[in-house]
Amino acid sequence: MSVVWDRRRTAWAAGWRAFAAQRSGVAGLALLGLAVLVAVLMPLLTGADALNVARVVAPAWEPPGSGHLLGTDHTGRSVALLVLNGTAVSLLVGLTAAGLSVAIGTLIGVTAGHFGGWWGALLMRVTDFFLVIPALVLAIALSSVLPRGMGTIILAIALTSWPSTARVVRAQTLAVEARPFVERARALGGGHLHVTGKHVLPAVLPLVLVNTTLTVAYAIVAESTLAFLGLGDPTRLSWGSMLHQAQLQGAVSKEAWWFLLPPGLGIIAVVLAFTLVGRALETVINPRLRG
Amino acid sequence: MRAKVLRLAAAIIAVTITSPFTSPPSAMAQAQPPVTLKVAIVQQIDSLNPFIAVFQSSTEVGRLMYDYLTAYAQADQKVVEGVAKTWEPSPGKLTWTFTVPDGKKWSDGKPLTARDVAFTYNLMLTNEVARTANGSFVANFESVTATDDRTVVVKTKAPQITMTALDVPIVPQHVWESVTDIKNYANDQVPVVGSGPFVLTEYKAGEYIKLKANRSYWRGAAKYDELHFVYFKNADAAVQALAKGEVDLVNRMAPAQFDSLADKENVTRNKAQGRRFNELLINPGAQTRTGTPIGDGNPALRDVRVRRAIARAIDLDALVKRVNAGYAEVGTGIIPPVFPKYHWEPSAAERRTFDAAAAKAELDAAGYPPKDGVRLSLRLLGRAGRAYDEQASEYLKQSLADIGIKIDVQLVSDDQLNQTTTAATYDLAFSGWGTNVDPDFILGLHTCGQRPGADGTGGTTDSYFCDAEYDRLYAQQLSEFDEAKRVEIVKAMQARFYDQVPSVVLCYENALEAYRSDRFSRFPVQPQTGGVIMAQNGVWGYYGAEPAAQSASSGSGRSWLGIAAGGVVVLVAAGGWFVARRRRATAEERE
Numbered sequence: 001m002s003v004v005w006d007r008r009r010t011a012w013a014a015g016w017r018a019f020a021a022q023r024s025g026v027a028g029l030a031l032l033g034l035a036v037l038v039a040v041l042m043p044l045l046t047g048a049d050a051l052n053v054a055r056v057v058a059p060a061w062e063p064p065g066s067g068h069l070l071g072t073d074h075t076g077r078s079v080a081l082l083v084l085n086g087t088a089v090s091l092l093v094g095l096t097a098a099g100l101s102v103a104i105g106t107l108i109g110v111t112a113g114h115f116g117g118w119w120g121a122l123l124m125r126v127t128d129f130f131l132v133i134p135a136l137v138l139a140i141a142l143s144s145v146l147p148r149g150m151g152t153i154i155l156a157i158a159l160t161s162w163p164s165t166a167r168v169v170r171a172q173t174l175a176v177e178a179r180p181f182v183e184r185a186r187a188l189g190g191g192h193l194h195v196t197g198k199h200v201l202p203a204v205l206p207l208v209l210v211n212t213t214l215t216v217a218y219a220i221v222a223e224s225t226l227a228f229l230g231l232g233d234p235t236r237l238s239w240g241s242m243l244h245q246a247q248l249q250g251a252v253s254k255e256a257w258w259f260l261l262p263p264g265l266g267i268i269a270v271v272l273a274f275t276l277v278g279r280a281l282e283t284v285i286n287p288r289l290r291g
Numbered sequence: 292m293r294a295k296v297l298r299l300a301a302a303i304i305a306v307t308i309t310s311p312f313t314s315p316p317s318a319m320a321q322a323q324p325p326v327t328l329k330v331a332i333v334q335q336i337d338s339l340n341p342f343i344a345v346f347q348s349s350t351e352v353g354r355l356m357y358d359y360l361t362a363y364a365q366a367d368q369k370v371v372e373g374v375a376k377t378w379e380p381s382p383g384k385l386t387w388t389f390t391v392p393d394g395k396k397w398s399d400g401k402p403l404t405a406r407d408v409a410f411t412y413n414l415m416l417t418n419e420v421a422r423t424a425n426g427s428f429v430a431n432f433e434s435v436t437a438t439d440d441r442t443v444v445v446k447t448k449a450p451q452i453t454m455t456a457l458d459v460p461i462v463p464q465h466v467w468e469s470v471t472d473i474k475n476y477a478n479d480q481v482p483v484v485g486s487g488p489f490v491l492t493e494y495k496a497g498e499y500i501k502l503k504a505n506r507s508y509w510r511g512a513a514k515y516d517e518l519h520f521v522y523f524k525n526a527d528a529a530v531q532a533l534a535k536g537e538v539d540l541v542n543r544m545a546p547a548q549f550d551s552l553a554d555k556e557n558v559t560r561n562k563a564q565g566r567r568f569n570e571l572l573i574n575p576g577a578q579t580r581t582g583t584p585i586g587d588g589n590p591a592l593r594d595v596r597v598r599r600a601i602a603r604a605i606d607l608d609a610l611v612k613r614v615n616a617g618y619a620e621v622g623t624g625i626i627p628p629v630f631p632k633y634h635w636e637p638s639a640a641e642r643r644t645f646d647a648a649a650a651k652a653e654l655d656a657a658g659y660p661p662k663d664g665v666r667l668s669l670r671l672l673g674r675a676g677r678a679y680d681e682q683a684s685e686y687l688k689q690s691l692a693d694i695g696i697k698i699d700v701q702l703v704s705d706d707q708l709n710q711t712t713t714a715a716t717y718d719l720a721f722s723g724w725g726t727n728v729d730p731d732f733i734l735g736l737h738t739c740g741q742r743p744g745a746d747g748t749g750g751t752t753d754s755y756f757c758d759a760e761y762d763r764l765y766a767q768q769l770s771e772f773d774e775a776k777r778v779e780i781v782k783a784m785q786a787r788f789y790d791q792v793p794s795v796v797l798c799y800e801n802a803l804e805a806y807r808s809d810r811f812s813r814f815p816v817q818p819q820t821g822g823v824i825m826a827q828n829g830v831w832g833y834y835g836a837e838p839a840a841q842s843a844s845s846g847s848g849r850s851w852l853g854i855a856a857g858g859v860v861v862l863v864a865a866g867g868w869f870v871a872r873r874r875r876a877t878a879e880e881r882e
Contacts, residue, residue: 053613053682054606054689060616061547074547075613075682148701230675234702235688248678250548253530 008202015206018284025280031273039088046085051077051237064258071258073242074249082242083262089238090270093154094220100158101219102212105165110204112166113173114196124170127163135160139222143231150233157222165211169204176203206285213278217271224267239263325516326838328811330825331529331538332520335705339494340478341460342414342421345751347567347725347826350424352520354830355502356485357460360389360408365831366819368728370455374408374486375443384450384772385433389443395509397463398482398490402440409437410464412445419749420474425459426750427735431769450770452777456729461486488834489518498522515838525676530805533558539811542804542825545678546616549803557809563816563823564629565802568622569679569723570753570794571605571687573598577715577755580742586715591659591667598792599643600653601719604694605687606645611798614682618803622796624785625737626730629799629821632778633730635785643789650694659695666695669718672711675702680721683797687719714747715755722794724753728828730781731769737788738762756793802826812839 019025049055058076062068070079112123130138142156176182182199190198226232227240230248234241242263246252251259283289334348341353362373375389395403412435415421422429433446445454463484470476482503483491488510489502500520504513521538523529530548532538534555544552552558574588575598591597607621620628624635637643659666671687673680681702688698698719703711711717726733735741739757741750761784768780789796802823806814815835816822824832 052689053685054609060613075685144704148703234675234681235684235700245681247527248525248545248676248681250527250530250545250551250678252527253534253548253551255551256547 015284019280022280022283024276025283028273028276028280031269032277035087035091035270035273038084039091042081042084043088046081050081051085053077061254061256061259063256070262071256073245073259074251079258079262082237083239083266086237086239086242086263087266087270089150089236090220090223090240090267093150093157093223093238094216094270094274097154097157097161097219097223098212098216100154101161101215102165102208104158105162105211106169106201106204106208108162109166109169110173110196110200113170114177114192114200120170124167127166130160131163131167133160136222136225139226140229140231143226148231148233150236153223153226153232156226157219161215161218161222165208165215168207168211172204172207173200176200206281210278210281210285213274213281217274217278220267220271220274224263239266327517327519328515328540328833328836329519329521329538330540330833331523331532333523333526333529333543335497335522336500337709338477339483339491340473340476341424341462342473343423345424348520351826351830352491352500352502353460354487355489355518355833356483356487356491357462358486359459360457360461361455363728363817363828365815365817365827365829365835368818368828370728374403374461378455380454384770385447387445387447387454389445391441391443393441395486396507397465397484397486398505398507399463399484400507401463401465401484403461403463403486404440405437405443406440407464408443408461409435410468411459411461414462414467414473415459418473419744423749424751425732427732427738427741428453428457428459430735430740449766450772452769452772453729453731456727456731458727458732488513488830510834513834513836515836518833526678533805533807536807536810538807540804540806540814540824542802542823544803544805546618546803549618549805550616552805557807558805559808561802561804561806561814561816561824562618563802563804564620564627564821565800565823566627566629566727566826566828567723567725567802568625568627568799569683569721569797570622570625571797572712572717572720572722572754572794573601573792574715574718574720575755575757575791575793578742578757579745579747580740580750581745583745585743585747586717588715589667589669589718591657592669592718594657595791596653596657597659597667600650600657600694601691601696602792602795603643603645603653604647604650604690604696605795605797606690607797608645610683610686614679614686615798615800618801619798620801622798623789624782625724625733625788625796626726626781626785627799629818630726630728630730633781635782635789637786637789641786641789647690647693654694654696661695664695665697668697668699671698671700672708672717672720673700673702674705674708674721676704677721679800683721713743722753725826734765734768734781734784737793738765754793756788756791758787758791761787761791808839810839811836813837 053075056076058068058072060072060074060076062072064071068078068080073079073082108123108127112120139156139160142159143152146152177200182195185195185199223238224240224243227238228243230244232238232241243260246259332348334346336349336352337346338344338349339352341357344350344353359373360375361370363369364371374391374395376392377390379388389408391405391408397403412429412432415426415429416432416435431447431449431451433448435443435445437443466484479494481492481494488505488508490505491500492503493501499522502518504516506512523532526544526548529538529541530544530552533541549560552560574586574592576584576593577586577588578584611617611619611621623637626633626635628634654666671684673684684700684702688700691698712720712722724733724736736751736753737756739762741752742755742757743750764780764784764787768777768784771777771780804824806824814824815831816824817827817829817831
């Protein structure tokens with residue numbers, strides 16, 4: 001058994017070396033590290049009253065420069081602080097929703113691929129059904145029916161983004177199960193749980209990892225979209241809810257670009273970081289993509 | 292120049308695309324395009340049925356479609372001719388005789404007579420559902436009879452002061468006598484037969500309401516042809532549409548939006564004293580008319596001391612300064628200062644000044660000591676997408692946290708908010724009402740009789756307030772014909788309301804309006820000084836609008852910010868698309 005794990009460890013180490021060789025991937029990872037650091041540290045560094053609408057004293061709609069790096073919002077809060085503090089919810093929702101989505105996708109994909117037959121066909125038709133429903137429309141419908149809150153947003157995003165993962169994972173499962181070592185495992189009396197858990201899952205894991213990073217990027221955009229449309233949790237600070245507030249309070253009419261641009265750039269930065277990391281990982285597990 | 296070429300190209304494309312389905316362009320070119328006043332609205336319409344409609348937007352459209360028995364003058368809001376031209380009370384003030392002059396017509400050409408008036412009031416007297424929106428006006432009626440086509444006699448059980456301020460749309464008998472199910476009658480069979488200055492000709496829920504000028508209106512037809520209400524999802528979009536010249540009139544702007552129009556070309560702003568108040572409802576233990584508790588309000592709020600403590604913990608001055616950016620007056624009584632005669636200000640002794648320490652002491656005395664810093668947990672309901680609710684809820688959350696009340700803010704849609712407040716499944720909720728010239732309606736909203744019936748419907752109680760003292764004063768003012776004395780009673784009622792706090796009047800927002808002065812040169816405001824264009828006690832603003840001398844306007848004032856914001860959105864969208872593409876590409880490669 002330990003031989004297998006040794007071999008796997010070596011493979012992961014080789015994978016990391018291949019990843020580290022790609023500058024864009026490393027840059028994305030660094031950007032991500034920074035974002036996580038900001039998300040974790042900012043709530044601790046921000047004073048209790050700095051984002052408290054009832055406590056701030058600065059005038060509203062102040063342009064950047066005059067005492068506030070990125071100006072102030074409609075209540076006089078610093079936009080710079082808002083953006084930095086919004087990182088946490090955006091990342092949290094993005095990661096959780098992506099995790100949930102990939103978990104559903106993997107479960108359905110592996111099950112469909114492993115069992116095949118009419119059961120697999122049924123699962124795949126369900127997947128196709130979800131695949132053809134416009135994701136944003138379904139997410140909007142879900143988040144307006146369910147009670148408002150972060151959990152609802154996570155659920156709405158997860159339920160709309162799992163089908164592509166399921167398809168990819170099913171394909172990989174079929175490929176893995178065709179290999180002789182799986183047949184051997186079966187011949188030695190390995191049950192469904194053994195085959196899928198000990199052989200198939202480890203083999204599809206790298207793929208799932210890549211899929212997760214890319215799904216996170218989608219989930220963050222989706223969260224921002226839903227929050228911007230006013231379907232998010234209005235009491236929680238995120239980049240999407242900042243854009244929603246800006247739009248609601250008349251930032252566009254007011255020409256307060258400093259309230260609109262920073263959260264938008266935050267979304268772009270994090271989405272870009274996840275995409276870069278995801279593509280680099282893809283190159284690692286698929287040598288054909290290496291230039 | 293380039294913009295013109297582009298627009299021309301766009302027009303050509305549009306014509307090319309649509310021409311197979313429409314009449315030939317030559318025929319269209321010959322007809323003079325109708326002069327249209329396009330009004331941006333954000334609030335939805337709850338119903339076009341005047342007996343059911345309670346939203347401000349709906350009653351406003353209702354006023355355009357149906358005249359009331361009397362009207363309020365534009366300049367000073369004095370009672371003037373409506374459906375009835377003259378009226379005469381009997382010596383005991385129990386019998387009122389209204390005269391409807393000959394010659395008034397419904398929009399379908401049938402004569403408008405005293406029998407229509409009698410029909411409308413009798414419908415409300417006999418049908419409980421028909422009393423939903425305006426029941427308070429007829430609650431005291433004994434009988435209504437039309438003695439001939441010109442005369443209608445109303446007998447009341449007790450003398451009633453509001454007999455010349457009955458804000459009830461008079462509907463045509465020949466249309467409504469065949470309506471059996473008023474509750475479900477949508478009243479959207481266009482053109483809807485009415486008597487007002489405009490006739491409803493097209494309605495699409497959530498998109499637009501189109502009305503045409505009533506050419507046979509007895510005051511004379513409006514000076515333009517069509518009045519369109521166009522829905523906008525948010526005020527920002529409406530303001531942008533005004534800046535670009537797509538709509539002609541916008542109201543209910545946020546302060547930042549109002550400020551941003553300060554030096555826009557061809558846009559005139561109107562800052563008016565609003566006749567609305569914003570309030571924070573505090574569920575005082577909701578019950579139906581029969582005394583059955585309904586809803587699930589926190590029982591602690593039944594204690595008036597708790598309600599007072601909540602009111603005391605809110606810094607109204609700061610709210611006005613920070614949330615309204617100064618475009619409001621601090622709230623006291625339920626009648627706004629735009630009606631100075633009835634407006635009530637607490638005396639120094641009555642006034643609840645903002646004092647968190649005193650609020651805490653009151654909560655201690657009421658038996659709600661802090662447990663781990665929390666005395667109570669309450670839900671606060673507001674309307675998502677309404678700037679005031681979204682911003683003020685953050686302030687209230689903080690202010691109440693300071694006295695140990697934990698607030699769970701829930702911002703929901705218009706309809707959900709309406710449902711929740713009707714079902715009384717709230718603790719605290721944002722609300723607000725427009726007030727009329729005569730205070731009876733707004734005072735009546737808080738009487739016991741306005742609470743819903745046993746089946747949970749009927750009645751338009753604002754706050755589920757039910758107070759014997761208040762009701763006694765209400766009945767008293769209704770039959771007090773000495774104006775000075777009535778003013779005293781009305782003020783006493785507001786004092787009682789303030790003392791019992793079924794709701795905290797937060798502020799009287801200024802009405803912030805703006806219009807395209809290149810399209811319409813003048814809008815009559817009501818009252819003459821500091822008055823509003825929209826949401827009047829009447830329809831003078833729409834009816835009396837004067838189109839400007841025709842000039843081809845090309846107001847394409849797109850700011851660079853709009854482009855920048857658009858750019859960000861496009862970038863984000865492109866990012867999302869790119870991600871999606873990537874994922875699809877890999878998926879295909881692997882399969």
